[in-house]
Amino acid sequence: MKRWTKLVVGAAAVALATAGCGSGGGSSDAGGKTLTVWLMSGSAPTSLTDALNKEFSDAHPGVKVDYRVQQWDGIQQKLTTALTSNNPPDVIELGNTQTAQFAEQGTLLDLSDSVNDLNGGQWLPALKESGTWDGKQYAMPFYAANRTVIYRKDLFAKAGITAPPASNAEWLADIDKLKAANATDPDFQALYLPGQEWYTLLSFIWDAGGDVAKQSGKSWQATLEAPEAKAGVAFYQQLVNASGTRAPKDTDEAKPQQSDVFAQGHVAMMIGLPWELAGAVKANPQLSSQTGAFPIPSRTAGQAAPVFLGGSNVAIPAGSKNADLAKQYLKLLSGAKYQSQLARAGSVPGTSTDTSGLDATEVGAAMARAARHGKVTPITPKWGPIESGENPLKSMLTAVLTGQKSIDAATADANRAIGQALSG
Template sequence: MKGWRGLAVGATALSVALAGCGTSSDSGSGEGGDKTLTVWLMDGSAAPALTDALHQEFESAHPGVKVKYEVQKWGGIQEKLTTALTGKTPPDVIELGNTQTAKFASEDTLEDLSGDVSSLAGDQWLAGLEDSLTWDGKQYGMPFYAANRTVVYRTDLFQAAGITAAPTSRDEWVAAVEKLKAANASDPEFQSLYLPGQSWYVLLSFIWDEGGDVAKKDGDKWAGALDSAEAKAGLEFYKKLVDASGTKAPKDTDEATPQQMEVFGTGKVGMMIGLPWELAGAVKADPTLEGKLGAFPIPSKTAGKTAPVFLGGSNLAIPAGSANPDLAKDYLKLLSSKKYQDLLAEGGSVPGTSTDTTKLETTPVGKALAAAAPNGKVTPTTPTWAGVEAGQNPLKDMLTAYLTGAKSLDQATADANAALTKTLAG
C-alpha cells in the first residue's frame, strides 16, 4: 500500500485545472426515486472539477437521486472500510487501492460485477488493474486510474554528456549512466542515477522483464519464486545499475528515506526512477529544473521494448450491502465513459477504462506513462500479500543483503523466498 498512497498524493500534485463539463441526461435512465447514493473516493484521486461535473450529470439523469460525496483519507482507511463493509449501512461506491481489493473480495463484502463488465467498458480495461480485481474467477469492481514508474532525467545533462536520445534498451541505459558519470567526473557528489537499495517496485520490473515473478500460484496457494533463475537475473541487473551509477543512496532504505525527489532536486543527479508526483516534487525542491526534465519508460533487455512495470492504481467497487446497487452500477458506467476518463488523463493519471491516452501524452512523463502502462502488472492477487508490504518485506531484506555483500545472490534469494512463502501462506 505504500506505493499506492504515494500515487494518491501524486494525483493531487499533478492535477490540472479541468475544463468545466456540461450536463446531459443520456448517460442513465429511469426514475431513481428520493434516494441518496453515498460515494467514497480517496483524497487526491479526482479533481473537484471532475467530480462536480460527474455528480451533476448523474443527478440530472436520475431525478430524485442525490449523490452524497465523501472524500476519505488514506491513513486508517483499511480499518474504516472493514467497519463500513461489515456494517448495516455501507457506502454505495468505494475506492480501493489495488492491493486491498483481494482482501475484501475474499471476505464476500464486495458485489460481484462479472455480469456488468461489458457495460463498464471492460474491453478497454488496463490488464494489470483487471487482474487486481479478479478473485476466484469473478470481477469485484472496475479500474479507476493508475500510474507507473518511469525514468526521469535531466535533459540538459544528457545533452552535455553527448546523449542524443532517450535509451530504448537496458544496454543503452547503462551506456547513458556511464556517459553521465564520465562527463561529471570532476564532481565527487554527482550521481548518474539515484537508486536506493530497497526500491523493490523497481526490482519487479527487472524480474518481470527476465520472465520471472515474485510468486507463483499452485492450486489455491501461493509460493515464492524469488529463487528462480529469472528472478536472480533481475537482481543482477539491479546491482549492475547500482555499481555503474555511483549512486550514494542508502542500501538499507527505499526511495522515501530520504525522499528521492528531494535528492534529485539538489541538482547533483542525472536520473531517478519514480512516479509522476516525484517529478513534480523535484521541481518544487528546485524550481530551476522546470523545463529541464524528461522521462522515458523503464527499458527492456529487448531493444525497442519497455520493461513490465508495477501499476500502482485504484479500483472502484460496490459493497455487497449497498442499498442501491443498480444506481451504483449506473454511477460506475458514467465514470467509465471516455468523457471522464479523458479528464483523469488530463490530470496526469493513466485512465483505467480507456485505451485512449491522447490527453495524457501532452507531457514527457505522460508519454512515458502511456507507453509503459499497457505492459503493467500487479503483485499477487491474494489477501495475504498485505502482510508482505506491511511487515518485514522479504524483497527489501534480499536487496540489502545482496547489494552490501552480506549474502551471496543464491543465499539472499533463498532466504527471501522462504520468508515470502511463509507470509503468503498466511
C-alpha cells in the first residue's frame, strides 16, 4: 500500500500539523459526541480533509471530528490493536490488499446495506471487489492509482514516431526505432524494465486472458501454469530482451528507484506511477516539457491492457460507538464534491466515474483511461503474506530472465508456492 501514498504526496503535500497523531479511538465528550477518523499520510490533500471535516461538523451540531493522520509504517499492527480494543476509531483507511484480512477477523462493520447511499453505482468493479469478503461489503473505495507508460516525446520524435503505440506489436516496433535512432548513445535504453516488476507482469498475464489464481467456492487455486499466464510471462521476457534495458533482473523498480534512472536522460520509457514521473522531473526539470504518458498497450490493437489498481479503502470498525455518524461521514466523502478533488490531486477517485480532473495532465489522462480496465489481486487474507514475503512471482521472473529456468519450470515452481500459500 505504501507505494500508492507517494502518488498524492507528489501532487499535494499533507500538512501533518493540522491533525493530531495518536492511537486513541472514538469517544464521547461533555459537549457531545466525537467522531474519530484515521486517514493515512499522503492520501488526501489537507484542503480536502479540512473542508470535509468542517462540512460534516456543521451538518451535525455538537459532534466533533477528531481527525488523525496515521503513518503507513507499522499501521498493520496499530490497526490490529485498535480494532480489537474497546474504543476503536470510527472511520479508518485501509490499503485495499488489507481489507479482506480485517474483514475475516470480524473487526469491520458490514456495509452491504449502505452501498447505495455511498454512491455504489459508480464504484469501479475492481475497487468494489477489494472491499468485499465472503459476499459482503466491508469497505468503500477511497482512491486508486495505476501504472502507465511514461515516455520521452523528444526521443519519440527523433525516432520518427508520431503517436504512442496502440498495440504490443507497435510497441515492439517503436522500441526498434528508438534503438536505431539512438545507436550512438552507449547508455541508451528504449525501455527501463526491472526484472521483478510483478505489477507490470500482472497486466501482461491479464491481457492474455490468464491470472495468478482463481476462486472456486471459498478456496483459491493458483493458475500460473495455464497457457494464458505463461503467455504473459513470455511477453515480459520478450519486452526485456527487446528493450535494451540495463535494469537489474533480480530487483524491482525501487532498487534503484527507476525515477532516478529515468531522470538521467538516457531512457525513452518506463512503466510507472505519477509520483515516479514527479520524482524524475524534480531531479531533471527539463523533463517537464519532454514527457508524456500512454496506457500499457494490449495484444489487441486499440485497447489498453488491464492494470493493477492499488490504493485505499475506508471502513468502519465493528466496535465503533458512532457507526451511524460514521456512515454519514462516508456518505459525504463518497460524493462528487470530494471525489473530484481527489482526481485533481492526481488519484483515480474511488466512488465516482468522473475522472475529468485527471485530464489536466497526460499521465493523469492515461491513468484514468487504463483504470477502466483495472483489476486487483486475489481477495483473500492469505494474499498479503504472499505479496510482502518471498514473492514467488518475483523469483519466477528472475529465474526466467536470467536463464536459470524455462518458463514452464519457473511457472510450475511459482504456481506450487502460491498454491500452498493460498491453501495453507
